[in-house]
Amino acid sequence: AQKVTQAQTEISVVEKEDVTLDCVYETRDTTYYLFWYKQPPSGELVFLIRRNSFDEQNEISGRYSWNFQKSTSSFNFTITASQVVDSAVYFCALAPGSNTGKLIFGQGTTLQVKP
Amino acid sequence: DAGVIQSPRHEVTEMGQEVTLRCKPISGHDYLFWYRQTMMRGLELLIYFNNNVPIDDSGMPEDRFSAKMPNASFSTLKIQPSEPRDSAVYFCASSLIGGGFAGELFFGEGSRLTVL
Numbered sequence: 001a002q003k004v005t006q007a008q009t010e011i012s013v014v015e016k017e018d019v020t021l022d023c024v025y026e027t028r029d030t031t032y033y034l035f036w037y038k039q040p041p042s043g044e045l046v047f048l049i050r051r052n053s054f055d056e057q058n059e060i061s062g063r064y065s066w067n068f069q070k071s072t073s074s075f076n077f078t079i080t081a082s083q084v085v086d087s088a089v090y091f092c093a094l095a096p097g098s099n100t101g102k103l104i105f106g107q108g109t110t111l112q113v114k115p
Numbered sequence: 116d117a118g119v120i121q122s123p124r125h126e127v128t129e130m131g132q133e134v135t136l137r138c139k140p141i142s143g144h145d146y147l148f149w150y151r152q153t154m155m156r157g158l159e160l161l162i163y164f165n166n167n168v169p170i171d172d173s174g175m176p177e178d179r180f181s182a183k184m185p186n187a188s189f190s191t192l193k194i195q196p197s198e199p200r201d202s203a204v205y206f207c208a209s210s211l212i213g214g215g216f217a218g219e220l221f222f223g224e225g226s227r228l229t230v231l
Binding site: 045 | 157160163171204206208219220221222223224225227
């Protein structure tokens, strides 16, 4: 079965705190892709990152960083020095290796950053 | 280049009425996806097309739902007859995959449907 689990439904932090959003996935495919999307209050879904299953290098982009660990089937997302504008729903997604772009989304984590 | 364009942004209708949602994908993209978002079920893939051909419609809830892609620049999702449980935000997304998995999904702003 293909599945994405985001166990944290809601997280609330104070501005400038670091926060990590957890994502655990299930797949039997050896080739697959993992994604993070952001959905701000305005409602659109914004692409943040794509990772393929053969690339376990961590990635950093500004205040964002991602930790991909195949051994634990996890793809966690950390925001350093959070800001109010980071408040949004964050979705982790899995694309099985069938090369179609079909994404299976987790339930999402609502992040609230308070000033 | 313009992003994925969806219309209408908001639709309020009464149970039993026909609803048509429209999508214009990003020019040159070869895949088009329809997703539905609800509080209870999250983001669900309804159907997707490759080069205008429906590939997988296993997510379409029932026969009341149908989707078409008559050409590379236009797709519709139709619900007939609509029911209150169809109330959701419907997203269209497109992607350029071509010969390999190259692109992420680009989403439209969504169509919020309310069925009374």
